[in-house]
Amino acid sequence: MEIFFFHLMPWPHIPEDFKSRYRSSWVVLPNSCYDPVAGHRIYREYLDQLAAADELGFDAVCVNEHHQNGYGTMPSPNVIAAILCERTRRAKIAILGNGICLRDNPLRVAEEVAMIDVISGGRVISGFVRGIGCEYYSLSLDPTVSRERFYEAHDLIVKAWTEPGPFTWDGEHYQFRYVNVWPRPLQKPHPPIFCPSQGSSETIAWAAARRYPYICTFTPMELIVRYYDQYRDEASTKHGYRAGPECFGWTSMVYLADDKKKAQAEARPHVKYFAERCLVIPPQMLMPPGYTTSKSLRGFIEARGGGLMFDAEETLASDETLIGTPEEVGERLVRNMERAGAGIFMGAFQVGDMPHAKVMRNIELFATKVMPYLPRPKPTEQAASA
Amino acid sequence: MSDVRSTHVQVHDYEVLLQSAGSGPPLLLLHGAGGAGMWLEIHARLAEHFTVFAPVQPGFAGTPLPTWVRGADDVALHTLDLVRVLGLDSPVLVGFSLGGWIATEMAVLRPQSVERLVLVAPIGVKTEQPLPDLFIMEPLEAVPYLFADASKAIALMPAAATPDVVVRMWEEQAALARLAWHRPYNPSLRRRLHMIECPTLLVWGSEDRLVAPAHGEMLAREIAGARLEVISGAGHALAIEKPEELARRIVAFAGDRGEG
Numbered sequence: 001m002e003i004f005f006f007h008l009m010p011w012p013h014i015p016e017d018f019k020s021r022y023r024s025s026w027v028v029l030p031n032s033c034y035d036p037v038a039g040h041r042i043y044r045e046y047l048d049q050l051a052a053a054d055e056l057g058f059d060a061v062c063v064n065e066h067h068q069n070g071y072g073t074m075p076s077p078n079v080i081a082a083i084l085c086e087r088t089r090r091a092k093i094a095i096l097g098n099g100i101c102l103r104d105n106p107l108r109v110a111e112e113v114a115m116i117d118v119i120s121g122g123r124v125i126s127g128f129v130r131g132i133g134c135e136y137y138s139l140s141l142d143p144t145v146s147r148e149r150f151y152e153a154h155d156l157i158v159k160a161w162t163e164p165g166p167f168t169w170d171g172e173h174y175q176f177r178y179v180n181v182w183p184r185p186l187q188k189p190h191p192p193i194f195c196p197s198q199g200s201s202e203t204i205a206w207a208a209a210r211r212y213p214y215i216c217t218f219t220p221m222e223l224i225v226r227y228y229d230q231y232r233d234e235a236s237t238k239h240g241y242r243a244g245p246e247c248f249g250w251t252s253m254v255y256l257a258d259d260k261k262k263a264q265a266e267a268r269p270h271v272k273y274f275a276e277r278c279l280v281i282p283p284q285m286l287m288p289p290g291y292t293t294s295k296s297l298r299g300f301i302e303a304r305g306g307g308l309m310f311d312a313e314e315t316l317a318s319d320e321t322l323i324g325t326p327e328e329v330g331e332r333l334v335r336n337m338e339r340a341g342a343g344i345f346m347g348a349f350q351v352g353d354m355p356h357a358k359v360m361r362n363i364e365l366f367a368t369k370v371m372p373y374l375p376r377p378k379p380t381e382q383a384a385s386a
Numbered sequence: 387m388s389d390v391r392s393t394h395v396q397v398h399d400y401e402v403l404l405q406s407a408g409s410g411p412p413l414l415l416l417h418g419a420g421g422a423g424m425w426l427e428i429h430a431r432l433a434e435h436f437t438v439f440a441p442v443q444p445g446f447a448g449t450p451l452p453t454w455v456r457g458a459d460d461v462a463l464h465t466l467d468l469v470r471v472l473g474l475d476s477p478v479l480v481g482f483s484l485g486g487w488i489a490t491e492m493a494v495l496r497p498q499s500v501e502r503l504v505l506v507a508p509i510g511v512k513t514e515q516p517l518p519d520l521f522i523m524e525p526l527e528a529v530p531y532l533f534a535d536a537s538k539a540i541a542l543m544p545a546a547a548t549p550d551v552v553v554r555m556w557e558e559q560a561a562l563a564r565l566a567w568h569r570p571y572n573p574s575l576r577r578r579l580h581m582i583e584c585p586t587l588l589v590w591g592s593e594d595r596l597v598a599p600a601h602g603e604m605l606a607r608e609i610a611g612a613r614l615e616v617i618s619g620a621g622h623a624l625a626i627e628k629p630e631e632l633a634r635r636i637v638a639f640a641g642d643r644g645e646g
Contacts, residue, residue: 027522137522140568144451144560172453288521290451290560294553301549 001337001374004060004094004346005053005363006251009046009080011070012353013038014277025280026069026134033070043073045356047080047087049349052360054088056367060125062094062346064196065102067131068138071278078112085120093120096196096215096346097127100157101149102139106174107181110157114185122186127194128154133288134281144290147202149173154193161190194249199227199303200296208234211241213344215249218310221320223303224250224340232341245343250336253315254322254347256329256365264316266358267323273352275312283307322347326369334374390425395441397468403442403449404468408433411501412477413640414469415440416485419562420532420542420623423447428625431633435641436478441468443488445561448554458510458565458572462491466499476501478640482625483507483597484562490575490582497583502640504587505605506632507594507622509570511579513601517570520596521563525555534593534621542626579608586612587639589632591620613639 011034014025022029050061061084063077074080077095084093093116098109117124130150136143152171156179159167165180185191195207196215207214208231216224228248235243253271257263283306287297300306315321320336322329337345349366350359390407405425413436415429422442432438443461445451454460465488469477479500481489486508493500509517520528525543533539544551586609590602599616606614615635620628 023522136567137519142563142567144564144567148453282524284524285522287556289556289563294557297556298549298553301552306552 001245001334001376002059002344003057003371003374003376004062004249004344005050005058005091006062006096006346006348007046007050007350008064008066008072008278008348009043009074010274010278010350010352011039011073012042012273012355014070014273016277018277019280023280023282024069024134024285025071025277026066026285027137029070031068034073039073045359046350047083049356049359049363050084051087052363053349054091056363057371058091058367060092060094061088062096064096064127065099065129065131067102067135069134078109078116081116081124082112082119085116085123088123092123092125094125094194095127096125096194097129099131099135100128100153101146102131102135102141103153105176106153106157107160107176107179109153110160110181111183113191114161114181114183117185117187117191118183122191124185124187124191125194126191127196128157129196130291132198132281133286133291136288136291137285142290143288145173146291147293151206158190158193161185196249198300199223200292201230201299202293202296204230205234207231208243209239211235211239211243211247213247213249215251215344215346217251217346218308220309221336221339228341245337245341248340248342249344249346250340250342251346251348252320252322252333252336253351254329254349254362254366255351256324256326256362256369258325260324260328263324267351267354268312268316270352270354271316271323272312275310275315278352279308279310281308326365329366330370330373333370390429395468395471397464397471400444400452400464401449402468403447405429405440405442406438408436408438410436412436412472412474413438414465414474414477414479416465416479416481416488417443417446418483418485418623418625419558421482421626422558426626426629428629428633431629432480432636435637439472439474439477441465443485443561445564446558448557451557451561451564455561455564458487458491459495461565462488462495466492466496469499478502478504478636480504480636481506481508483509483622484566486510487565487571490579491572493582493584493586494575494578497581500584502587503582503584504589504636504640506589506625507591507597507602508588508605509566509597510572511576511601511605511608512569512571512573513597514604515598517596521559521567531596532622533627534591534619535627538627539623576608579605580610582609582612585639587635588612588614589624589635590614590616591622591624591627592616592618593620594622594624596622 063080065077066072100106160181166178169176195212197203232243255267395402486505487510529539588602590599602614606612
């Protein structure tokens with residue numbers, strides 16, 4: 001099992017009563033709620049947490065892209081990834097992912113990721129995402145062409161990374177006379193591409209066709225199994241390969257203490273903060289018109305009632321959740337990974353407004369009391385800069 | 387009143403869903419973001435004086451939203467193509483809200499193909515203040531922007547939000563989003579308004595809280611010889627709120643050519 005350290009970099013001071021004034025902590029939550037002075041300290045703490053994960057033996061540190069919200073203060077994942085090149089020595093840097101179709105020029109992503117790959121000595125994992133529905137409000141981008149733009153941006157970036165330039169790209173959504181990306185990425189043929197997604201059948205089929213590791217975030221296990229089974233089925237029946245654990249990730253928040261009750265009590269306020277402040281997104285913002293196909297929307301309504309289905313108390317009480325003693329968490333983790341058939345675990349060790357000291361203790365407990373007992377691959381030669 | 391015919395008309399590579407009824411001179415009626423594929427009181431009243439043709443714009447009422455729809459001009463040219471296929475000779479062109487945008491583009495692109503133009507609270511030309519973002523609202527939250535009398539809207543609401551209903555509403559929103567997501571207008575259109583040649587009637591509801599009646603005054607200045615009429619007590623959806631009065635004004639304006 002590979003262990004990834006996942007961070008959202010949430011804003012920990014979303015006002016408690018914001019829901020009475022704003023429909024969401026995304027798009028319309030006034031940026032006067034952001035305090036840059038506190039923000040400076042919080043960024044430094046979050047970076048320290050990511051650096052600690054590298055030192056403590058996590059296989060990768062993960063960053064991601066979300067805009068204009070209190071849920072995650074990383075509108076540019078590549079900025080944080082670039083900092084992590086210097087703050088980490090060994091771990092892979094997983095950008096999960098760049099919202100490639102959110103860019104007017106996806107070649108900016110090709111350039112930036114190639115830079116980070118070269119500087120880090122080939123440690124980059126390059127996730128590609130469409131961004132969640134809110135992004136289309138925040139960036140005034142037509143959601144009805146999101147999927148087409150995503151596919152085309154992907155094809156363009158991969159071609160820019162793998163074929164000699166300059167060449168001309170004359171697509172439906174993007175046209176560039178001279179595609180000639182400097183620098184080229186260090187990894188061959190290009191940095192591994194991951195596909196974080198919410199389970200639409202079109203995206204599963206697309207990822208399976210390319211053998212891209214597929215990761216559903218914050219999704220109940222029952223749905224994960226259904227989605228990953230579709231991938232496994234597509235792989236074997238249409239593409240002639242067996243999709244093993246290396247093709248799948250499973251994500252969870254993690255919180256450890258010596259005693260189960262204590263772990264739940266200590267995690268509770270932060271899980272509630274995450275559910276009740278970070279994830280406040282009405283359906284029309286989660287699924288703007290045309291963001292997915294009618295078929296997938298119907299599936300989303302039938303499977304999840306059109307909402308996010310993340311409830312703090314349910315999560316705390318669930319025996320899937322990795323909140324408890326190291327023994328419990330280790331057992332649950334192995335069991336969940338087996339159920340999902342997943343080989344990549346992505347843990348969120350900082351949740352909601354969890355303060356720095358708590359996070360650091362949490363990471364250390366996991367690294368010393370859980371990680372050594374997990375089925376781990378043999379250490380491999382790390383990238384050039386290690 | 388004669389029966390309403392519902393047909394599919396092949397226009398190049400796209401099948402248009404079309405409702406028609408009535409007799410008399412041709413009148414092409416372009417729906418707004420709501421009401422596509424519905425034969426409402428306003429249609430019936432106009433069909434007493436005209437042969438009313440009410441096509442469904444691509445993506446509405448369960449029809450596919452093709453990739454070639456990139457902007458309102460694509461829909462306008464497609465609708466002009468429909469007029470040609472139907473063999474309509476200079477119809478009266480009536481557009482409600484979004485349909486008013488399409489009608490404006492048509493009258494600009496082919497001034498001579500329109501006999502009389504009626505724009506009912508049209509969008510499509512940049513407004514003084516940005517329009518409120520209906521896409522971010524809950525369905526009920528949008529009602530006060532569209533209706534002076536909210537009870538008129540409630541009557542049109544589906545009884546239950548079944549998956550079918552939700553998916554259909556969402557598809558129609560997507561068809562609107564393709565044209566109007568980041569701006570509900572064509573930035574070039576205002577400068578082109580002087581190209582409209584036919585007599586033009588603008589109708590507005592005095593209580594329109596989506597597009598203020600003052601916008602109609604601006605359009606009336608920019609379109610040569612246009613007249614603005616304001617129906618008091620009606621909101622943006624005046625075709626639903628005041629169908630009788632709206633029909634009367636359209637007939638008075640456009641019905642004096644070769645009746646019967």
